[in-house]
Amino acid sequence: MIDGRPMIELRKLHRNFGATRAVDDVSFEVQRGQVFGYIGPNGAGKTTSMRILSTLDLPTLGDALVDGFSVIDDPDRVRRRLGFMPDYFGTYANVNVREYLDFFARAYQIRGRDRLIAVDRVMRFTGLCVLAEKPIAALSKGMKQRLCLGRALIHDPAVLVLDEPAAGLDPRARIELREMLRALAAEGKAILISSHILTELAEICDVVGILERGRLLAVGTVEQIQAQGQTPESLVEVRVLGGAGPLAAWLAQRGRSRELRTNGDALAFLHPGGAEAEADLLRAMIEAGFRVVAFGSRRRSLEDVFMQVTRGLVQ
Amino acid sequence: MSEPPQLETPLTAAIVLPAELAAAPGALDRLLARIGEHVNPILVKETRQALKSRQFTITFALLLLFGWGWSMLGPAVFGPEIRYAPKGTAMFIGYYLILAFPLLVIVPFSAFRSLIGESEEGTYELIAITTLRPSQIVSGKLASAGLQMAIYLSAIAPCVAFTYLLRGIDFLTMALAIFFTVLASLGLSLCGLLLATLTTEKHWQVVLSVVGIIGLLFTFMVNCQLASGMILMGGSAFGQPGFWNALAIFLMNYAGYFLLLFFAATAQLTFASDNRSTRLRIAMLIEHAIIVASLAWGWLETDFPPDLFAVAALLLTLHWYVLGACMTAESPGLSLRVRRRLPQSLLGRAVFTWFNPGPATGYVFAVAAMLGMLAVVAIAAQFHPVSTAAAPTAAFRPPVGRFEIAAFAMLCVSYLTIYLGLGLALIRALRRICQVRRLLAILVQVLLVLLGTIVPFTIQLSSPELRHLDYSYLQITNPFWTLFEALGHWGVLLTYDLLWVILPLAALLVFVLNLPAIAREVGQVRVAKPVRVEEEDAQQNALQPTRKDPWDDAFPASDGGPADA
Numbered sequence: 001m002i003d004g005r006p007m008i009e010l011r012k013l014h015r016n017f018g019a020t021r022a023v024d025d026v027s028f029e030v031q032r033g034q035v036f037g038y039i040g041p042n043g044a045g046k047t048t049s050m051r052i053l054s055t056l057d058l059p060t061l062g063d064a065l066v067d068g069f070s071v072i073d074d075p076d077r078v079r080r081r082l083g084f085m086p087d088y089f090g091t092y093a094n095v096n097v098r099e100y101l102d103f104f105a106r107a108y109q110i111r112g113r114d115r116l117i118a119v120d121r122v123m124r125f126t127g128l129c130v131l132a133e134k135p136i137a138a139l140s141k142g143m144k145q146r147l148c149l150g151r152a153l154i155h156d157p158a159v160l161v162l163d164e165p166a167a168g169l170d171p172r173a174r175i176e177l178r179e180m181l182r183a184l185a186a187e188g189k190a191i192l193i194s195s196h197i198l199t200e201l202a203e204i205c206d207v208v209g210i211l212e213r214g215r216l217l218a219v220g221t222v223e224q225i226q227a228q229g230q231t232p233e234s235l236v237e238v239r240v241l242g243g244a245g246p247l248a249a250w251l252a253q254r255g256r257s258r259e260l261r262t263n264g265d266a267l268a269f270l271h272p273g274g275a276e277a278e279a280d281l282l283r284a285m286i287e288a289g290f291r292v293v294a295f296g297s298r299r300r301s302l303e304d305v306f307m308q309v310t311r312g313l314v315q
Numbered sequence: 316m317s318e319p320p321q322l323e324t325p326l327t328a329a330i331v332l333p334a335e336l337a338a339a340p341g342a343l344d345r346l347l348a349r350i351g352e353h354v355n356p357i358l359v360k361e362t363r364q365a366l367k368s369r370q371f372t373i374t375f376a377l378l379l380l381f382g383w384g385w386s387m388l389g390p391a392v393f394g395p396e397i398r399y400a401p402k403g404t405a406m407f408i409g410y411y412l413i414l415a416f417p418l419l420v421i422v423p424f425s426a427f428r429s430l431i432g433e434s435e436e437g438t439y440e441l442i443a444i445t446t447l448r449p450s451q452i453v454s455g456k457l458a459s460a461g462l463q464m465a466i467y468l469s470a471i472a473p474c475v476a477f478t479y480l481l482r483g484i485d486f487l488t489m490a491l492a493i494f495f496t497v498l499a500s501l502g503l504s505l506c507g508l509l510l511a512t513l514t515t516e517k518h519w520q521v522v523l524s525v526v527g528i529i530g531l532l533f534t535f536m537v538n539c540q541l542a543s544g545m546i547l548m549g550g551s552a553f554g555q556p557g558f559w560n561a562l563a564i565f566l567m568n569y570a571g572y573f574l575l576l577f578f579a580a581t582a583q584l585t586f587a588s589d590n591r592s593t594r595l596r597i598a599m600l601i602e603h604a605i606i607v608a609s610l611a612w613g614w615l616e617t618d619f620p621p622d623l624f625a626v627a628a629l630l631l632t633l634h635w636y637v638l639g640a641c642m643t644a645e646s647p648g649l650s651l652r653v654r655r656r657l658p659q660s661l662l663g664r665a666v667f668t669w670f671n672p673g674p675a676t677g678y679v680f681a682v683a684a685m686l687g688m689l690a691v692v693a694i695a696a697q698f699h700p701v702s703t704a705a706a707p708t709a710a711f712r713p714p715v716g717r718f719e720i721a722a723f724a725m726l727c728v729s730y731l732t733i734y735l736g737l738g739l740a741l742i743r744a745l746r747r748i749c750q751v752r753r754l755l756a757i758l759v760q761v762l763l764v765l766l767g768t769i770v771p772f773t774i775q776l777s778s779p780e781l782r783h784l785d786y787s788y789l790q791i792t793n794p795f796w797t798l799f800e801a802l803g804h805w806g807v808l809l810t811y812d813l814l815w816v817i818l819p820l821a822a823l824l825v826f827v828l829n830l831p832a833i834a835r836e837v838g839q840v841r842v843a844k845p846v847r848v849e850e851e852d853a854q855q856n857a858l859q860p861t862r863k864d865p866w867d868d869a870f871p872a873s874d875g876g877p878a879d880a
Contacts, residue, residue, distance in 0.1 A: 054444055056440050072588050073650065073655075075586050077848070079445065080446060084441075086437065086440065086441075090437040090438045090440070091438070092360070092364060092438060103360040106356035107356045112348075
């Protein structure tokens, strides 16, 4: 980070389309090397705010800054620093992979030998070298996604804005994309990524922002969001000999655990507190005479948090 | 699930160029590569696409086929006569028609479709966020149209050379016919690009496509008739007095309007917070200067009919009304980006403020240009030898004097000032209660003129007493009837002498009405650059120092200055 300046900063961003508030007072920051997951249901305003950030639209109120430059007043400086991968391909007919990347390298004023190197570097990074001479129309969806990521990377931007990059990809392609994003973040790029596949985002994002009906409901790590307004909870799974019914009754009597679900010898429930609280609980179970054969816990997933924060409202 | 792949190369890793890229090319390749670096990226991409496209292949093949076909059919039709009779003209007209269709229909429509296609496929947005300037996008598309033209021309060139050998047509006629067609094709391609920037809505794009193709076919037919006439007339036109001067004036005006359309298309693609107006206004001023220069040439030509000054004034009024309506439709607020570059000095503010974006400055710009025209026409009429002698201009018309021409020009200026000013005030009022987009603002201006025309006309038609009367003061708000009546019967200006008193006074009143808005826009002052921008500019200047003067010691003599750096 240079001078502690965030690479992406949204300041009270608003975007209205008539009476519809597509983006309503959204503010957050993304630091260098950070991956920010932007999640929300369809129509939440993710794409609109990403388009504003990419200088394709203007906000009604507020501003968005990339490396300290306003998208309203200095779009040219923002464009030099930002690579945008929209949720559509945007490819040309009668052009092959190398020509496509070469065109965008030229469009970013990369000249001579530097351009050859940039195109080659991006093709290697995205694994498109073997398809260099292949017409774009003949590429699979996954390869087109790679090509679009390559296009966004051609001028080596410090900021990447990726709108649903994993949509429609098969599991292998998704894993490969995740690896690429990890590598890019490790190089110090700030990445803003939106996706509906929350398990994917949970694995690569340092911070998430949850958006619904244009409003940013929560920002932070999954743990931070989970902790907002209530004690953090873990999902505890226990297996006891002799059936889980008595243990469920015992836990219900204690009153701290909730959402208890039994299945034969197995019991799952939400328990407040961290590892200390779980250790205390296990000791209390054994002291109470329960024959515990398995005790495990996991933090609540991004999906759990998403469901907790959002209310399924659309506009 | 499979093992995640190992990335071949991180982005920051050093790249070793593949052998075919790293190999040192020959001198010619190096030269071509160096030239290629300076070619517009859009042109490179479009050329790669076009040469592989089915549309280009089919058009080129058909052009060749028809060219060869006419080469065989023509001599077969003319028979043995072709050996001794000059049949070059007839053969050339055939080849011209074959060439004109792709040049006047296919190429402009391809330019239009090319930009519309970018919008449909979503690639325009990808280009828009690169560092390409809008002017590069438009010029790249135009250059691509030019390249296609060059290829079609090269295909038909041997046939054209063949017609020259057949005699009956001179080189200059052939060259001019092709030259005008190329100019028309470039102009139409630019119009196509401008049309393509007007909307991103699918249904409007379809409407524009239909209108565009009909317009192109119509232009093709008109052009073919005109060109055939010119070819048949041949070299006899070149010797006529004033032909080359008229050609020069035509070319200057073509260049002026071409520049205007180019900047209009560029402005349409420019980011909303950027300055879309200044270049357009400079182009307007250049075109205005060209028209005034054309008038001056007319003044110098002693056989130039004096009432053509009035016709020129009328055309300029129409010209500035259209431009003025577009300028008064601009947004009144200046973005911080534009305000960073406002002129600061008194002289700069006095001269250059009118080039800044804004409806009120646009209004003043249009009125000032028309006042300039009024001055030129008045001076020209004053000193024109024919008009001072009050010679008859036509057998059926009374003589026209210097007063009538100057008064007519004043009426033109007054109508423009009144209607644009009232429209501006109305748009300003509307903006207080709702959002007024550019198209709506232009519509307000047009509706105002229509109301001023239709209302008195309807009153006169619906009144039994007035129905049979000719022109009267009732029609004072009707600019069309008033001006055409004056142009047709110069006596009107003397009979209805209040016209040239009331209308200028009304114009002055409307101008004063708009003064507060003008003052507000003129009062905009420069704002400082944001700190971050200053920082980056300072960094870049430190990396690329510029020599301010020959004694600048930032560049020691040994390092050779910035070129070496």
